[in-house]
Amino acid sequence: MAKTLKYRKNQRNNSRSSGQQDRVVNQFVDPRDFDKPRTNPVPKKLEARTEAQGQYLSAMMSADLIFGVGPAGTGKTYVAGAWAADQLADRLYDRIIITRPAVETGSPMGFLPGELEEKYAPFLEPFKQVMIERMGRGAYECALKNERISPQPLAYMRGATFKNAIVILDEAQNTTPEEMKMFLTRIGEDCIVIVNGDIQQIDIKGASGLVDALNRVSHLDQVRVVEFTEDDIVRSGLVKAILKAYRNP
Template sequence: MPATSQTIQLPNSESAIALAGSNEQNLNFLSSYTGITLILRGQDLLLQGQEKAVARCAKAIRILEPLWSLGKPLHEPDIMTAFQALDTGRTEEYSELQKNVLARTKKGEVIRAKTFKQKQYIKAIQKHDITFGIGPAGTGKTFLAAVLAVKALLSDECQRIILTRPAVEAGEKLGFLPGDLQEKVNPFLRPLYDALYEFIDAEKIPDLMERGKIEVAPLAYMRGRTLSNAFVIVDEAQNTTPAQLKMVLTRLGFGSKMVVTGDITQSDLPCNQDSGLIVSRRILRNVKEVAFCELTQADVVRHPLVQKIVAAYERYEK
């Protein structure tokens, strides 16, 4: 196959930096993924290699233009989704994905779905009363659910947010830990707080909690309750027993949504104990009002190394 070269002229230095990435990691990724050479000279990006590979890479870069042309940093999931859109004839759908802003953080940063499966996950939460988000670390399962929960609270679509997860490390027996209930469970619920802090000032959260607008508690404290007019997030559900997850699922009241997230490859339960997340997926798979969204390593939006770690573990465990 003949070799060729093509030059893409970038409008300014900001767009060049956004496309290239830190230490040109995006260009290196594009090179390893397509097998071509990419050289950035000022605002000119030179592509060299086999003709079809160069043309495919150039098209993917053009699909990403609405992001890098505005100086918005690109990440590997953006690039991979661009190639997926190109290879499956979904470029128009990807263009819409780039435009759809889910929310903005306190700092004005745009939150949007970065992959098609994240978009599917968001739509499922918006459409269904119970949604399961299953996938590896860094795929945005908890964060996107928290974004939607905060949006619902601030727009009066729900009266409160309830965040819960099993405190497996303490065996659900928290009495020996120092402090009151909130201080006891905080270490286990920190990831949920982190998502809230992106949208709500830290000093306002205690007031919201005092007024019952935000409730954070271990899973054991959900027993015997009816959770009405609430947006409920059940995090780390792979660490629930079947009985625990059944218990919390049946707490759902009128006017409520529940999002159950977890990674079935990272259970901290004893090896002889079934995971409630796996059992629920098997039992509820055909209940049409319940949505199951399964994200993969391609949806990891943390540090690029996280995606590689997830992939390595997946290969090892096969």
């Protein structure tokens, strides 16, 4: 699998550094994939704003399972969503699967009207804007329609196998150890799994699946752990000050 990842890294770098003619061609999405042209210009190359973000991007190009752990506002979700959208737009993977535990600040998801996709959509808002920014609205909407971008509740993943996909588990600190084990054992061929979380914001009772997984698998080959700190916060200086205030009341 490492050989495949190296090939994909070269493919992605080549696609981002090609000449103007290639950029003009790449402004349009392959109709076999999304059926609609991009509705915005090809985005600029994704660049890290902090050292930790740079390590995170490097890990995505070299590992099969990546943990991004740290406080809110450090860009974990943004970087993962942007990188995944670029890979899908460049047709290096078939699908993006996005999931998160059905817990919101300590409460279960509960009843929401509509189909499963509509019920789960509010939990995927953090990824929507960055993916539209990277892919264009038309391509994003077609990818959703064709299930190339697929929001899936964590509880519905038992028995599934991830293949040729980028899978993002957000808010992973709110998984149980059993849920995390179930999720991680879905990994199949040509699959990149990105797990984001903040172990200081655990909203469930009992053990956290993220903490448990870090203790169990962080030493394995093809697993990378990138730790973000308050110094990596890029959302705003106020967020950094608020986090410090809550840490030291």
